[in-house]
Amino acid sequence: MNLTIIGSGYVGLTTGTCFAEMGHHVICVDNNTEKIRTLQSGAIPIYEPKLEELVKKNVAVGRLEFSPSIAASIAESEVIFIAVPTPPNTDGSVDLTYIEKVAREIAQALQPEMGYKVIVDKSTVPVKTGEKVSQTIKHYAGPNVQFDIVSNPEFLREGCAVDDLLHPDRIVIGANSEQAMNVIKRVYQPIHAPILETDVNSAELIKHAANSFLALKISYINAVAKVCEKTGADVELVAEGIGMDKRISRHFLNAGLGYGGSCFPKDVKAFINISRTLGIPFTLLEEVEHINDTQHIHFLDRIRDRLWVLKDKKIAVWGLAFKQNTDDVRESIALKLCEKLCGEGAIVTATDPKAMHTAAPILNPMGVKLVEDMYECARDAEVLVIATEWSEYANADLQKLAGVMRNRIIFDGRNILSPANLRAVGFEYHSVGRPSVEEA
């Protein structure tokens, strides 16, 4: 099938590439001409495991192309996916100006002689956005243009997007016409996954409800972690114990510094706002957000309790990306922590295996020194803070680390190190919701 993806950012590029891998002919469009030039030159603007080789392979066989023009791409495509940003406004509502602009651009490009088109929203949008997109296209397109709107929310996780796209838990297709439903089912025909067929509104709501529920699990375990800290219980054992119940499951019960990234913070905010606008305040989600907003502050309080005054103390931070296996620092808790440490006058050095270039424009003005090598980053530090769950840090050479630090003190915000191993090397070790290993 011939597909166009409008928006060649994280979702557009990864889904477009995976659609090509599934055998479709895909044109990824973006209005950022610089990005399109980069992609056309063979470079990949984001770090995502397995993506580069798939892009190269599918470009080489002519299944994947990049274009700055919506109009030219739409003419050739049966299905048009929208994957543009839906960022938060200051009041938490969703900024839908990108979606509205694309709807107008599609409308202006559609011609009756092009035949029936399916326009699919892949961006995360408030319930009832599909209706607005449909009205907008009808309003701006000429008469006799035939199209349907479908909602097909995307559930990929950054860092494992390719596997998530090619082996998803489920595919949700929200369509109000059988014809549109059948077209999108053909798009996904090569994928072996259950398909949930819904109306457009339900599909849109599934995405916000799913992300908010996952965020709720994280805030829940982080709240439990605080109780563990006060009582000497171990949150890892508690998570295991509750997660063994299949109705709960162990997934997304990793206590830590809280959730970041381009999705959970904005989507929880959006769902709170959508519910409030509908006259049904979702106070449970307000608490989820509050727990997340205060989680890293509580962690910082614990560092301050240990060092007393942070001013002029050298603190090393391992991890800047919002999670492992990505160079994305959007809403990264690690950066918030760096900002607060700098704000108190600490001398902060930081490192990350992939996200130094994305973090640098934010951290350089704060005075954070970025150091490539993780051990050099920790040299002479009074405290090492682990802020992202990279496997490099989980597998750190503790003897080597002990040799470079001024004090052997670690604050592990992601619970990736083993207290027993740290005790053996003589580290003082503090983590989230687990008993500390005190100074030898």
Ligand SMILES: NC(=O)c1ccc[n+]([C@@H]2O[C@H](COP(=O)([O-])OP(=O)(O)OC[C@H]3O[C@@H](n4cnc5c(N)ncnc54)[C@H](O)[C@@H]3O)[C@@H](O)[C@H]2O)c1
């Ligand atoms: N990042 C994720 O992991 C993820 C996962 C699932 C869903 N989503 C949702 O997908 C949507 C896109 O997110 P993203 O992370 O890919 O954003 P992104 O910022 O990485 O990419 C969006 C792209 O759209 C382009 N764009 C904006 N306006 C355009 C226009 N008028 N014409 C053509 N291109 C245009 C931008 O230049 C950018 O390249 C959001 O709604 C997000 O919530 C994101």
Ligand SMILES: O=c1ccn([C@@H]2O[C@H](COP(=O)(O)OP(=O)(O)O[C@H]3O[C@H](CO)[C@@H](O)[C@H](O)[C@H]3O)[C@@H](O)[C@H]2O)c(=O)[nH]1
């Ligand atoms: O048990 C956990 C799991 C995750 N996190 C944190 O939660 C954030 C988000 O992690 P993750 O969900 O793995 O990454 P995303 O790429 O943001 O993916 C989420 O957001 C996407 C965008 O909507 C959805 O498509 C995905 O299904 C959803 O998992 C990160 O800061 C993680 O460190 C925890 O603190 N504890």
